[in-house]
Amino acid sequence: MTESSNTILAEELARTLRAAEVENFFMLTGGDQPMWIALRDHGIRMVVGRSEASSVYMADGYARASRKIGVTYGQAGPGAANVAASLADALWAQSPVMALTGATATNAVFANEYQALDQFSMFAAVTKWNGAAGTAQDAPRLLRHAMQMALTGDQGPTHLDVPKDFFGRSIERGSRGDDPLTIVERAPALDENAIDAALASLKKATKPMILVGEGVRFADAGASLAAFAERAGIPIVVTMGGKPSVLSGHVNFCGVVGRYSSVEANKLLAQADCVLAVGSRLGGLATNGYTNPSPKATIIQIDTNASAFANPYWPAVRIHADAGAALDALTQAITPEPGWAEWLGVCRAMAKTWSERLEARIEADAVAPTLTPFTVLAELRSYASEISLVADTGYMAAWTGVVFPVDRYDGFFRAVGSLGWALPASLGVQMARKEKVVCVIGDGGVGYHLADIETAVRYKLPVLVLVLNNSALAFEYHEQKYRWNGNVVPEANDFTEVDYAAAARALGADGRRIETREQLIEALAAGIASDRPCVLDIVIDREAFPPVTNFEAVLEREL
Missing domain, CATH: 3.40.50.970 (Thiamin diphosphate (ThDP)-binding fold, Pyr/PP domains)
Structure with missing residues (x-):
């Protein structure tokens, strides 16, 4: 030593x-x-x-x-x-x-x-x-x-x-205690044969689709993905994890797929005969229970972890590589096939139709007697380019994931499955980010960690927390109402009416209860500009129907 x-x-x-x-x-x-x-x-x-x-x-x-x-x-x-x-x-x-x-x-x-x-x-x-x-x-x-x-x-x-x-x-005392960590990352060498096989499979396709997973974010490969999609003329859909890696304004972007999804995006992916899955492990949430993409589609999968290829789809082509490196190699070699432009036009048209229906719904809800998540997220959209958004699991992930736009890379985080995660996680995100952090959470989720509003106050973390409050575990309520023949069990779902803004004020933060669109617009502006933690307790309609596939067997989804 x-x-x-x-x-x-x-x-x-x-x-x-x-x-x-x-x-x-x-x-x-x-x-x-x-x-x-x-x-x-x-x-x-x-x-x-x-x-x-x-x-x-x-x-x-x-x-x-x-x-x-x-x-x-x-x-x-x-x-x-x-x-x-x-x-x-x-x-x-x-x-x-x-x-x-x-x-x-x-x-x-x-x-x-x-x-x-x-x-x-x-x-x-x-x-x-x-x-x-x-x-x-x-x-x-x-x-x-x-x-x-x-x-x-x-x-x-x-x-x-x-x-x-x-x-x-x-x-x-050790001799190496002052040495920094040395993390040597070595992505698998790019296999040219796998690239050639992917190109050959794409060449045979008449309706190719790019499915973007969270691995694109890990690789910071959003720009490479966009360049490939533009060069190839292939439409893009994203999983919830892939959402932060694709700008919503990209001309080839066609929406979010899976269990939390837009109707049109799922329909388009179901038609695809060849799917390039980039950084997606093709899990149950992303594939709507392993039903979409179609089991008949040719799957080309890119991932740094070879174990990701062991999934129910058993991809025909496996590219064990960094997402950015693989996409760059494909971009250099790809040539659009005849007919792809027509397919891309169909996809863009369907995505536009969905967007128009969404805007119509937002316009209708703007004058509704009770606020809905459509109205809340529509008003929050004007700040999309300047905030990081942190969403809870369940309905909060579905609403924000499907409806809220991505105006810059890596600005969207969500709980993968732990209810209540978003409130304390948003404090951690705020410590890491200079921009404003906005947390979107339901009244079911906020109850887990409400006391950490005091943590935000103590560490001067100016997080804006939007509590979408319908005094219920609405996912459970809707399951009972729509999938169990209206056999609703209130004692399993309902909360008393709580003013979480008042609770926030008691814990030292700013807080305001919101019941109208006018109040919402004013409070969002003030909360975004504030250098203090703030909770907006937003009373929403518990009947607001979410963008999830759970109820498609009994109800036709509008969005």
Whole structure:
């Protein structure tokens, strides 16, 4: 070693985090006092949420928006259990979150200690790497390893368990503790034979389509995708994950497909005889339960992870490569086929028809007695080029994903499946972004982490939170109404009427209850311009019908 001296573990962990350029440590304090002293002394900001779950979601939002690692923490026992339960969204989204947890002290293992749990096994299902420090001396090395694993290859959450009696224990100071992380990314070499096979399959197609997934965002390949679509003259549809990588104003853009989708976009994808799936794992949400694209279509799939090719479609052509590199190679070689221009014209016309119906619906709802999500998002559209939008799962993801436009790349984030994620995640996104962050969440979701409005106030995060409030879990209500023959169960769905703006004011933020379009227009302008966190409690019609496929067996969708 070039340097040898004693230090305590917590100090060495903080030194390792600082060397990795970790600026924020998302947490709910619980014991492990040496760690907080060390973080303070190394200038790492401790971001204290109001629950372990919200701290994980803040770290996740920060990681997605900054493209840096999000570090979070939970104390031994229930704290660690709460962290594990909250990592699923980061796993689904391939978000680089590293969870550090305290564990039962080594002298109290298998001794009926207070709050003792088998924590390590809890994290196995929700992490891409899961480790435990056997000695205090090993912990800094394993911390570095956990961070590297989170950031390397297909990114995702990792976990390191450290017995709580280790944090104050004396260890030998490592010689590499000040070295930055070195993440060597090496995309698979581009296989020219696979490119040729893709071109040959496209050449045979009469109705080709590009299906864009989240891998395009990971590769920052939005511009390459646009260039290929323009050169080839092929229409584009996007999954919810692919939405941030395609500008809504692109002349070949035809909408969002899948379970949360526009009617026309799904119809167009169903007609495609050859689909170039770029950065999509072709999962159930994106393919509307593996029904769209058609199983008869020829599938060409581009992905950096070979395991993505093992899906129900079993793609005919598999391009194991970076999305940008593959698209650039295809752009150089592609020649539009006769007939593609006619197909593109059909797609553009159908997309225009849907857009016209949407505008008609927005115009009609503008004078309706109760606000609807169409009206809310229509008014928010004027700020699309200057905000990052963070949406919750369920209806909030469907409304924003289908209706709200993308005016610039990488400005849309959404919960992949965890209700309530959007509020704390938006705080993490705001820490990573200079522009205004707007959170769209329902009254069902906001109840999970309402106390973190105080977190936004404490850290001076000027997030604008739009609570679409219909005093119900409306997705469940609609399921019962439309798919269970009107057998509605109010006690399973309904909430009392709550003014979340008043709750926000009590927590120190600005808040306003919105019941009319005029109030909405004024409040949005003020909230966007404000340097304080603000909650708009927007009363909406619970009958507003969402852009989802769930009810198509019993109702014809307009949009």
